[in-house]
Amino acid sequence: MSDLFDLTGTVVLVTGASRGIGRDIAETLAKQGAVVVGTATSASGAESITDYLSAHGGRGAVLDVSNADSVDQLMAELKGSVGLPTVLVNNAGITNDKLLMRMNLDDWQQVINTNLSSIYLMSKACIRGMMKAKTGRIINIGSVIGDMGNPGQCNYAAAKAGLIGFSKSLAREVGSRGITVNVVAPGYIQTDMTDELDAAQRDSLLQQVPLQRLGTTQDIAQAVLFLASGAGAYITGETIHVNGGMYMS
């Protein structure tokens, strides 16, 4: 049974891996034997990734997921070192919350570029290697907000809903090559972001969650591991909600 989750020798690329959910995904997959390259926007972020991945044979790399040249550069570098990834985890994302009436075009485009256009760029860059390998896993990190909506997050919700349609379409395009494309949609997860909430905000949040706790980064990483491994081989175009029951699709 444990062999089902073995990733020995698999080259994995995780974007936004310097902290939070991305870091836990990178570590979890690395512990299963994968050669993980985690990306961060800054050199110091990339170094911190190398610090926690080097024991497992992985490392950090600098990448701007919304910049085509930066993506090309990284892929060329990977091709010449660890090889092209057959598992891609599109995790990097940002928020820039404002009510629509206060949201200017830059606020909108910044979030769409980083959270949605990045998925187009990264998937396109990785798909050729996966087609050649005749196997591949693309796992896009969505959000419960993509399904539920949230005031102040029109840009974020649009991007996170958009990646679901992207994933379903690409899943249909490349299924014949043994490549799966799925979404893991976290609910409220304990990270730097939710640590800022006060007790009252926290309580009202938890009232919406049947399992009565915030999610952990491990809860998300395990769902990603499931999809990345042999255990999830027959699942494609699907969204797995990991949210303690706060939203049931």
Next chain:
Amino acid sequence: MSDVENKVKEIVVEQLDLDVEVSELSNSSSFVDDLGADSLDTVELVMALEEEFECEIPEEDAEKITTVQQAIDYVTENA
């Protein structure tokens, strides 16, 4: 058989996973109608040609390459 012709045919046989010898592949074969390629196969084929002959084949040209001979002609003229 010219070098280009031979190389193109090798790529076609490999990409489309054909069970024929390179020498047996007819120049008039259509990738889709005769060789069983799907749309993804034809995209992969064009990408393999680009890689082998170090050229970039624009989308509007790629659409017109539907037979072995057309691929040979295109590469001969453009690479």
